Amino acid sequence: MPQLIERQTDSLSPQVRVHQTENIDSEVAICCHQACKRFSEWVEGSRSLKNAFRGEKKWVHAVNHVSFEVKRGEIFGILGPNGSGKSTLIRLISTLLLPDDGTITVFGKDVSTHHLEVRRWINRVSVEASFFKKLSAVENLRYAARLYGLPVEAAQEKALSILTRLGISRNKAFSPLETHSRGMQQKVAIARALMTSPVLILLDEPTTGLDPKSKRDVQQYVEEVKQTHDATMILTTHDMDEAERLCDRIAIIDKGTLIALDTPEQLKKQVGTDSLEEVFFQLTGKDWEDVLADEDSN
Numbered sequence: 001m002p003q004l005i006e007r008q009t010d011s012l013s014p015q016v017r018v019h020q021t022e023n024i025d026s027e028v029a030i031c032c033h034q035a036c037k038r039f040s041e042w043v044e045g046s047r048s049l050k051n052a053f054r055g056e057k058k059w060v061h062a063v064n065h066v067s068f069e070v071k072r073g074e075i076f077g078i079l080g081p082n083g084s085g086k087s088t089l090i091r092l093i094s095t096l097l098l099p100d101d102g103t104i105t106v107f108g109k110d111v112s113t114h115h116l117e118v119r120r121w122i123n124r125v126s127v128e129a130s131f132f133k134k135l136s137a138v139e140n141l142r143y144a145a146r147l148y149g150l151p152v153e154a155a156q157e158k159a160l161s162i163l164t165r166l167g168i169s170r171n172k173a174f175s176p177l178e179t180h181s182r183g184m185q186q187k188v189a190i191a192r193a194l195m196t197s198p199v200l201i202l203l204d205e206p207t208t209g210l211d212p213k214s215k216r217d218v219q220q221y222v223e224e225v226k227q228t229h230d231a232t233m234i235l236t237t238h239d240m241d242e243a244e245r246l247c248d249r250i251a252i253i254d255k256g257t258l259i260a261l262d263t264p265e266q267l268k269k270q271v272g273t274d275s276l277e278e279v280f281f282q283l284t285g286k287d288w289e290d291v292l293a294d295e296d297s298n
């Protein structure tokens with residue numbers, strides 16, 4: 001019999017509390033069953049005279065019959081070379097795209113038919129986070145929190161506490177975001193995702209572009225959130241140490257297909273190595289240098 005969970009209700013206004021106390025009775029956070037997503041793209045050149053000048057349409061299977069389950073409370077890593085389908089998978093889970101085939105459910109709700117409910121449970125951090133750049137970090141976070149119905153004082157207090165925890169000084173927290181480095185803005189994006197205690201947090205390369213100290217601050221905070229909140233997290237990263245440190249289980253995808261799924265320890269055991277980077281190389285034929293070089297050339 002699954003245990004009922006409630007989202008955190010501290011500091012929330014009554015109307016929000018109605019949403020937040022909804023019980024989620026599923027032990028499975030995400031169930032992805034034979035999910036597929038195809039995109040069409042034009043390719044140059046042609047075998048036929050008719051298409052010689054206008055190219056041909058080709059289908060790319062970005063996600064190809066992928067199945068897995070994520071347990072509630074897990075940090076689940078998705079690793080793969082560039083173009084392997086990680087972002088497409090995250091976008092399918094967060095209802096930004098709909099699967100062409102197969103099903104994806106979040107806490108038992110189908111993303112295709114219950115996208116509004118699913119969206120309420122999710123917060124996503126990605127490198128292209130948008131902000132009001134003339135406003136300060138605190139003002140941006142207060143604005144986001146107000147959309148979720150958090151009272152102003154509680155929102156400000158929470159914003160400052162998370163920003164301080166992530167290593168942003170009070171002075172910086174009150175200065176316009178346009179004066180912050182990209183790494184600092186990335187931290188503010190993470191703080192925003194954690195402001196409203198979402199039950200499912202999608203962290204799409206959350207530490208890309210951060211210096212080593214900031215990276216450690218973010219990783220420590222993610223661990224703290226895991227211990228103190230009933231949150232499930234999906235993490236994509238190009239940092240193998242980060243994946244090993246934070247993830248309970250890791251899925252490796254290549255060309256849209258799931259090629260391995262297990263705990264970091266088991267993956268290393270299966271491949272007969274003590275390095276996750278070596279696991280990645282053995283399974284995908286790409287080493288991390290290739291992945292980072294691809295990243296730079298994109």
Ligand SMILES: Nc1ncnc2c1ncn2[C@@H]1O[C@H](COP(=O)(O)OP(=O)(O)OP(=O)(O)O)[C@@H](O)[C@H]1O
Pocket residue numbers: 039040041060061062080081082083084085086087088089
């Ligand atoms: N909107 C789109 N239209 C056409 N093709 C797309 C679209 N989005 C993704 N693709 C293609 O789908 C495949 C998977 O892309 P996706 O962005 O999911 O990979 P990724 O693993 O996240 O890559 P990266 O590590 O570079 O971010 C690629 O071949 C990509 O070109």
